[in-house]
Amino acid sequence: MQALGPWGPDAPGQAPVAIAVSGGGDSLALAWLARRWRRNLLALVVDHGLRPESAAEARLTLDRLRAMDVPARLITLTDLHKGPAMAARARAARYARMVEACQQAGCVDLLLGHQADDQAETAWMRFNAGSGPDGLAAMGWITHTPDVRLVRPLLGVSRMALRNTLRVAGLAWVDDPSNLDQRAERVRVRFALHASGQSEQFWCMAMDAGQQRMVRDRAHAATLARTCAFFAQGWVGLGPDLPEPPVLSAVIRTVGGLRYPPAPAAVERLCKRAQPATLAGTRLVRWRGEWFVIRELAGVAAPVAAHAGGVWDGRFVLQAPSALLRCGVYVGAAGYGLARKTRAGWPALFCAGLPALWWQGQLVAVPHLDWSLAAEWYGAFFEFRPPVSVTGGGVYGCKKAQDKDYMGPSD
Template structure:
């Protein structure tokens, strides 16, 4: 094995986890060369540091051979002494963008599996090649600073941190490493299917290199844009600390200050507020954000990203859209809407659900709370059948408490994404 390759990997991995070395890590392995190399590197890291390592593969069940490739990964992991798990995806209905839906399914399946197994760090095998292709595709779509900053080396989504410790490595370098240790890998036929944008980007890369637009140059552009993104995030955080308050899980802007802010900062803050309330990972598109701003200027409510935006008395309230949570129910020992936990009397037959119009009608003094009606009806409450037991946000406590899993300060710190 190339010592320098391992050393560079360790340096990158330690940089990503420098605040606290994790004691449990999972590595996502498709069976391709990149992820097989990461499996081996992570296995050596685990053996030298004592970090408990597991591996996981998603079988999308979309083509013949996928199950065999997952089993191949399992055999390789077993030789390394690494537990391996296979997760199946059966939800594609044949509509929409297959690659996009499959990618999101991988994140959802692996993320939930990681949480179920108390794993807070998942390593992904994206390389410099992937970074360059991503920048090129986003350039073609007219992306701004965030898009052109490429893939983040680390991205927090809920309790799970997704790590990319190989963004500096070229695919051929990893393949040479695997060949040197006699480790086979699988080549996914979709990687040569030019119906997909990423394959088109990969094919055109050779022509662009003649103009000096090489993989290294594109990755360098991503690095420069990441620095610009960080500067904008700092400015957005400063704006947030001046004009934002958090009330009962809702995000509240001072309207005039928000509308007077530079457009780039305003859109970033709006996107962050929407994601905070809806707990959605990806940001809305620029056009959709602009439509919300226009609606606010006209004093109109709007809906985006599972959130309701309410301009009211010089403020802008971002609250959960009732439609998004109207059918959401869970027991009182579970988390509701990925945001809320309750505590109170030890009961097994109560449940958490949105307060709704029925519950709000039982709180005739709700106007005294100075919280918009639509923010209250989408708030969590405790029920026993058709009986409202508690609605702390609406002022009806009855020995129960409701607490967000994130603190108010987390709202401001989460604006910085790396």
């Protein structure tokens, strides 16, 4: 665990380390092992409400955690409905509520129970999908998000080993029947890997790809620091020449507020043509002899009701006194109607996608331009906080003997 740190003090009154516990064998084993590592923990149990048994299983899991002397909190999802992309929607809702619980408890680390077989399955799926070298690294030991560190300490431990650990400890767990439903791609891959005996092969492939990704991430971070300028308005200056495709891809992901990078082939075409263009909700433009990546107005999010801490367009967080955010105030794009003086010298194309406050159909504030219709609106500002770090934001793979700079688990 030390290689996955740093960790906060394990002492009363300090923020706990959170654990996502579904009640299944992997996450329950993680909770049992974590309790032998430290005392200051907080297990988060989510009742998704998608099966009739889910509420009872959540209560049973709380009882089992209590018997382990692991403090736990129940999170109940009430707005999930069966339908298309059910698994993805449930996962997004589950993580959003767990992150919210982490913020309330002051947790900066959230432990996840993904294990070695999950890693092999992810690597197989990405290999078959034709993922690039970064995708083949599969899941990271650590993933940095704007709110918490997601830490997966069990990526080197098999599903069988974790269940054997629970059996020896005399502990039972919940078996989710959806884990046997072969209508899901991951379940089909799980059965195929078991039948072929290739789990270790794909796990090793992911670890090797992850170590190589870390080398590339360091090089790309150095290039970004040396050649790019990041602006609070959410756009990025690239200098007189376009960077190599992987670096441009990372910038596009950040400016577009995307969780995943655009298609590598599309980015390579941008670099080869070196012409103004649009891609993945962003616009590559030339201004005053330099290249910039800005948000494409056609791709920005729809207006939303304004509230402190609210996120707009997947990348801007509103900070404002609650008294300012009266009924009817909403956040949307500034649009093309800004006067030249208001734009402070920036082109209208750049400023159109900036976050702005609107009230009763009228633009009242564009904080990034230090403009407001009246003095009362000056108390609001937007923090540019994209969902993924431009420099990679994770720890992947295993340390190789010849790589003295690698920071992460050893092989």
